[in-house]
Amino acid sequence: MEGNHKKARVRLCYLCNQRRAALKRPKTLEQICRECFYELFEEEIHQVIVKNELFKPGERIAIGASGGKDSTVLAYVLSELNRRHNYGLDLFLLSVDEGITGYRDDSLETVKRNELQYGLPLKIVSYKDLYGWTMDEIVKTIGLKNNCTFCGVFRRQALDRGAALLKVDKVVTGHNADDIAETVLLNILRGDIARLSRCTSITTGEDGPIPRCKPFKYTYEKEIVIYPSVENLNKMVTYAYFKRLDYFSTECTTLSPLFHGYSLVLFCYFIFPSCLLRDYFVAGIYSPNAYRGFAREFIKDLERMRPRAILDIIKSGEDFRISTSTKMPEQGICERCGYISSQKWCKACVLLEGLNKGLPKLGIGRSRGLDNNHRKDVKQSNGTKNIEGKQCGSLDF
Amino acid sequence: MQLTLEFGGGLELLCDSVKIHDVNVIPNNEVDKLTMKDLLVWVRTNLIKERPEMFMKDDSVRPGVLVLVNDCDWELSGQLDTPLEEKDVVVFISTLHGG
Numbered sequence: 001m002e003g004n005h006k007k008a009r010v011r012l013c014y015l016c017n018q019r020r021a022a023l024k025r026p027k028t029l030e031q032i033c034r035e036c037f038y039e040l041f042e043e044e045i046h047q048v049i050v051k052n053e054l055f056k057p058g059e060r061i062a063i064g065a066s067g068g069k070d071s072t073v074l075a076y077v078l079s080e081l082n083r084r085h086n087y088g089l090d091l092f093l094l095s096v097d098e099g100i101t102g103y104r105d106d107s108l109e110t111v112k113r114n115e116l117q118y119g120l121p122l123k124i125v126s127y128k129d130l131y132g133w134t135m136d137e138i139v140k141t142i143g144l145k146n147n148c149t150f151c152g153v154f155r156r157q158a159l160d161r162g163a164a165l166l167k168v169d170k171v172v173t174g175h176n177a178d179d180i181a182e183t184v185l186l187n188i189l190r191g192d193i194a195r196l197s198r199c200t201s202i203t204t205g206e207d208g209p210i211p212r213c214k215p216f217k218y219t220y221e222k223e224i225v226i227y228p229s230v231e232n233l234n235k236m237v238t239y240a241y242f243k244r245l246d247y248f249s250t251e252c253t254t255l256s257p258l259f260h261g262y263s264l265v266l267f268c269y270f271i272f273p274s275c276l277l278r279d280y281f282v283a284g285i286y287s288p289n290a291y292r293g294f295a296r297e298f299i300k301d302l303e304r305m306r307p308r309a310i311l312d313i314i315k316s317g318e319d320f321r322i323s324t325s326t327k328m329p330e331q332g333i334c335e336r337c338g339y340i341s342s343q344k345w346c347k348a349c350v351l352l353e354g355l356n357k358g359l360p361k362l363g364i365g366r367s368r369g370l371d372n373n374h375r376k377d378v379k380q381s382n383g384t385k386n387i388e389g390k391q392c393g394s395l396d397f
Numbered sequence: 398m399q400l401t402l403e404f405g406g407g408l409e410l411l412c413d414s415v416k417i418h419d420v421n422v423i424p425n426n427e428v429d430k431l432t433m434k435d436l437l438v439w440v441r442t443n444l445i446k447e448r449p450e451m452f453m454k455d456d457s458v459r460p461g462v463l464v465l466v467n468d469c470d471w472e473l474s475g476q477l478d479t480p481l482e483e484k485d486v487v488v489f490i491s492t493l494h495g496g
Contacts, residue, residue: 011473024472031473069406178492225406225463225492226470300460 026220026307041227045215046081052202054213057088060168065093067110070174073224079118092166096158097126098151099134125162127154131352142360153347157339163210175214178221181310184317185295200317398422398431398483406491412444434477463490
């Protein structure tokens with residue numbers, strides 16, 4: 001191919017100085033060929049894993065897999081690195097089936113193919129099994145108005161419950177550098193000190209039952225997207241996997257057009273970092289307020305002007321120091337199901353109670369739920385309004 | 398000029414869910430000279446059926462859309478000024494889709 005296209009500017013790879021450069025790395029602005037990029041991409045992730053001591057030999061690790069690009073590449077790279085560097089990990093794919101016809105059933109097919117391709121056992125936990133309701137049934141009951149609240153709250157817990165069923169030591173998710181930079185901005189905009197202080201941590205929830213970590217914390221979305229494209233040209237074997245199967249990219253069929261606030265966007269980060277739902281807020285298609293897409297759009301604009309901005313924002317997020325006198329929300333346990341919660345009942349139990357009693361509006365909206373006293377205490381002892389963040393206290397990055 | 402255009406990462410939804418398009422683009426300025434800038438205008442006019450703002454912003458692709466010309470990042474070949482030749486393959490991938 002090189003010979004056919006003698007372009008005016010044929011540039012060579014800065015590393016090997018032999019092959020034609022195929023990519024300008026956003027992190028460093030260096031021009032790199034496919035082969036070197038492929039090697040470097042994996043090596044950098046290996047270095048992140050080693051430096052941050054993400055795994056210990058013999059651990060059981062669940063990869064949160066949506067069938068999308070980030071988790072597909074993560075599953076592939078992690079199983080490669082595990083083999084190459086003898087991490088000694090038992091890897092599993094963990095997916096959540098919300099029960100959305102035409103959306104999740106299709107993306108789960110992608111995950112099932114990944115199971116065969118990478119030889120990783122797959123566990124799918126469904127809303128139907130965990131909660132007795134599919135999203136399709138919930139939509140039938142409550143309409144399209146608030147269904148995203150249910151989906152987001154349920155999904156968060158579903159991944160943890162699936163991880164518990166698999167008896168894994170950790171869950172890894174495909175959050176990339178762009179996602180984290182975006183989260184930093186959102187948390188600043190929302191004034192959410194609690195989440196701001198932990199959203200840049202590469203591992204979270206170490207005090208909880210199942211910690212989560214993000215091996216792609218420093219990996220640019222651009223490189224994750226381009227990786228399979230480059231890879232498939234490089235290795236014909238994996239070509240079929242990546243190229244023809246692609247990753248799954250279709251819109252959610254039950255997306256609430258009226259869903260308010262950032263909460264869904266934030267929920268989506270927990271499990272499916274680049275959740276498809278979010279894109280439609282970003283695109284402003286379903287969103288009455290353009291500001292919802294502001295953070296993503298802004299990050300991409302910044303990246304175009306100065307690609308390093310993404311890493312700089314993460315660095316700024318890391319450098320935030322939260323004053324020790326700032327009162328953080330206390331995390332307790334849901335009296336009903338035992339899941340972490342800052343309220344008496346966790347949000348999922350409140351929502352489920354409403355659904356089962358035929359009062360689906362319960363737990364939706366601005367009401368502070370069952371435990372208002374706790375919040376008053378915080379306010380009084382604190383002087384600063386709302387510093388403890390929003391209702392969804394059980395959320396954790 | 399015969400070109401192969403490929404849309405991925407959700408962009409195919411903007412053009413009738415067809416991923417690969419073999420097209421014949423006729424340069425309207427000088428003879429046989431076509432750049433990415435011209436191609437983007439042509440694509441928006443001829444291929445994009447809905448939500449063109451998902452594909453383009455001002456006169457370039459929307460930030461977050463990757464462009465590969467003959468498997469090479471267009472940032473290396475001059476972006477909008479990248480010259481196109483007969484039988485070139487241009488790939489557009491949105492990074493804003495899919496997790």
